[in-house]
Amino acid sequence: MPELPEVETTRRGLAPAVVGRKIAAAVVRNRALRLPVPRHLPHTIAGETVSALGRRGKYLLFSCHAGTLIVHLGMSGRLWLVERGTPPEPHDHFDLVMESGATVRLRDPRRFGLVLWTRGDPLRHALLAAMGPEPFDQSFDAAWLYRMTRSRRAPIKQVLMDGHVVAGVGNIYANEALFRAGINPRQAANRISRARYQILVEQVRATLQHAIGAGGSSLRDYVGSDGMAGSFQNQFLVYDRGGIPCQRCSTPIAAIRQGQRSTFYCPRCQR
DNA sequence: AATCTTTCCTGCCGGC
């Protein structure tokens, strides 16, 4: 499930158990994620203290003195706290065991997630260096969106999901933000005005903020760091609501495919 | 059987 709100919810939930705490051990049960988990990781990270738990887009950053542990949840990843010694279930590929006994566990059935280690500035890591601005950073504004889209004829929804344009906006929240902004997801990005991009910036932020406030969205079996499900899925305005009347105008929500992803929108409210 | 929350890579195209 994880888009930015789910990753941020996870970050906030894990922080009290890891920030300022010493790592006793890392346990790698399966290295075969999207990229291999480094063989040296358990040796490298044991004894390190986590100085901060950050987030860049959908990446979690466990800052330590010697480097940074980078974790991405992919499509099906979940990171939560268990007690030391809790028996692993299938797809529990990685544990970070704190000296306190609290254990951060990664479960990722599809294995599109990542567990990496980097020295130096993690934001210069190849996976992070080219990312677009954070949605809540002031550098993400209408002028930026306007400039980034001058040569883009692709539909705005696909451009909004491009991590080089803005970090962390995936399929669910692109659908929701475009509805709130009143913009048709099929509109060519280079044919949208500065004024409408201003509205889109505001609605991307508002959508993500509301989702974070609700603890993220729980589809299928996603749960937060405390094992509790998020509730934002109950507040979707268009996502997964094809054929259901629009809450604003009662027109049935349309369901289409864009770039092999599901898109939902109101044909009347979104032009 | 088709679908899903992510992201990277390839191949192709048009423009210069």
Add this chain to the structure above:
DNA sequence: TGCCGGCAGGAAAGAT
């Protein structure tokens, strides 16, 4: 001719 950006499609793997 080569280089570039843009864009569509495919790939990774498992559950439902």
